[in-house]
Amino acid sequence: MSILENNRRYLKTRIKTAQELYEEGLYEDCINYIELTAVFAWLNFSGFYKLHSLEKILVEIGKTLKPFEKKLPKADPKEKNVLHICTEIKKVGGHSALLFNWIRLDSDNKHTVITTAQDLRDAENIAFSYNEKNAAKLISLKHQPKLQKAEELKQYIANGDYDYIVLHTNPNEVIPVLALSDENIKTPVLLLNHADHTFWLGTIITDILIQIRESNIDLDKQRRNISDQSVLPIPLKSPDFIKNYQNDGHNDQINIISTGSLYKYTPNENYNFYEEILTIAQKHSNVKINIVGVDKTSVFAKQYQHPNINYLGVLNPEELNKIENQMDIFLEGFPLPSFTALLQAAQKKIPFVLHYNPLSSLKLFNDDKSHGIIYPKNKQEWRDLVSDLVENFNTRKEIAEKQYGLVEKLYSENAWKDLLKKIYQKADSKQHRISNFTEDVFYSTENERMLSKIDSYMISHFRYTEQLGFLKKIKKLAQVYPKNKNVKYALSKTQIFNYIFEKHIN
Numbered sequence: 210m211s212i213l214e215n216n217r218r219y220l221k222t223r224i225k226t227a228q229e230l231y232e233e234g235l236y237e238d239c240i241n242y243i244e245l246t247a248v249f250a251w252l253n254f255s256g257f258y259k260l261h262s263l264e265k266i267l268v269e270i271g272k273t274l275k276p277f278e279k280k281l282p283k284a285d286p287k288e289k290n291v292l293h294i295c296t297e298i299k300k301v302g303g304h305s306a307l308l309f310n311w312i313r314l315d316s317d318n319k320h321t322v323i324t325t326a327q328d329l330r331d332a333e334n335i336a337f338s339y340n341e342k343n344a345a346k347l348i349s350l351k352h353q354p355k356l357q358k359a360e361e362l363k364q365y366i367a368n369g370d371y372d373y374i375v376l377h378t379n380p381n382e383v384i385p386v387l388a389l390s391d392e393n394i395k396t397p398v399l400l401l402n403h404a405d406h407t408f409w410l411g412t413i414i415t416d417i418l419i420q421i422r423e424s425n426i427d428l429d430k431q432r433r434n435i436s437d438q439s440v441l442p443i444p445l446k447s448p449d450f451i452k453n454y455q456n457d458g459h460n461d462q463i464n465i466i467s468t469g470s471l472y473k474y475t476p477n478e479n480y481n482f483y484e485e486i487l488t489i490a491q492k493h494s495n496v497k498i499n500i501v502g503v504d505k506t507s508v509f510a511k512q513y514q515h516p517n518i519n520y521l522g523v524l525n526p527e528e529l530n531k532i533e534n535q536m537d538i539f540l541e542g543f544p545l546p547s548f549t550a551l552l553q554a555a556q557k558k559i560p561f562v563l564h565y566n567p568l569s570s571l572k573l574f575n576d577d578k579s580h581g582i583i584y585p586k587n588k589q590e591w592r593d594l595v596s597d598l599v600e601n602f603n604t605r606k607e608i609a610e611k612q613y614g615l616v617e618k619l620y621s622e623n624a625w626k627d628l629l630k631k632i633y634q635k636a637d638s639k640q641h642r643i644s645n646f647t648e649d650v651f652y653s654t655e656n657e658r659m660l661s662k663i664d665s666y667m668i669s670h671f672r673y674t675e676q677l678g679f680l681k682k683i684k685k686l687a688q689v690y691p692k693n694k695n696v697k698y699a700l701s702k703t704q705i706f707n708y709i710f711e712k713h714i715n
Contacts, residue, residue, distance in 0.1 A: 230673070258650075296324065326350075327349055389641065424572075442625065500518070543565070
């Protein structure tokens, strides 16, 4: 049985269990179980881009919350009030950078940021590291059961007079679905599709889907059943440094950088970024390779060590900027790329090497050799391209100039502002509504089969099901087979006894 098919079969059993938890009125357990199931569907790709079977349960639970009080429209429509909801603000990666770029570039309007799963002090410290001058109001939901969190978020929405609600949430986020399931909420909901290649929750409450890549629009009309979509690419702030190739032709040492979250570099049977950078370091003695986002104590950093490879861990934007300004080449990570990091390097005229043989759903650009956009067909082509840039100053200069020109044209701040204005205009004519529920569709092309091999995450089979009825617990035990390598099934005999009988012998 293929990985994709095995994941699909196991996911189907979890959907049934979620339904049983709901039917027994175990709402908090059900919400937590759906969140964990969504983690499985996200990181152990199962051929589904949406699961209305799960979102429908969340909507029904959300309807048990205190009803939303109807309000009249605001009297002064000139200044817009935008609510951004995110799971957490991160030190590194494009999600938080895009959030704060949005706030900075849209300074004529008011912005509030609510985090659903982060301590306020931690969120404030990280937000401050982005040097955000347009000081958005920052709120963190209390550490409490999820139903209460959803109630708290709903009250913020009720009292905020927001014109737009923008979701920057993690793929497994349940709180906004619960809070925004009230039909009396009319504020349009815009979801920023930063996890555009995989599964996420929230399709049922999304009024406008914002794509960072135009190529996803037709795909997501089919995959996620969302017809109203707009494009808003990653905006690029003018850098404080642009590489000057007139005075840079005689350096002996070549500095290489790659930036991304730790999980994006996790090797699979098709890609091993660590192995490839080790190959580069062994071949070119004058190369220094810097990996941002991967700590030197991580498992693969320890396995793939070399004197010329530095694992720098997570850096704040200021630290990253200083490192980038010293670099000669940027390597796009794989198996999962980091688009923001690549674009930041390109706008400093640092030439980038794209990863080889990428999935169509993981390509930021279309192939365009005239602008230096080359996706190597295989590992050897990738190695040759990197070596060419390492060894030839003129090649680095030529490629950098071409890539810089394209990136400036597509991702300039002025172009971005115009696109955002059009999105706001579209949203002004819309009211929030719950979408029609549709069937969960399983996809099994080469794209999905490859995605199922890229990442994995271990989850517990029994977590949050301890309060199920006796017969349903027996059925849950029987679901151990066929086994899935990403699921923790093991229980001792004592634990099995307690699991089955604890609720029923009191």
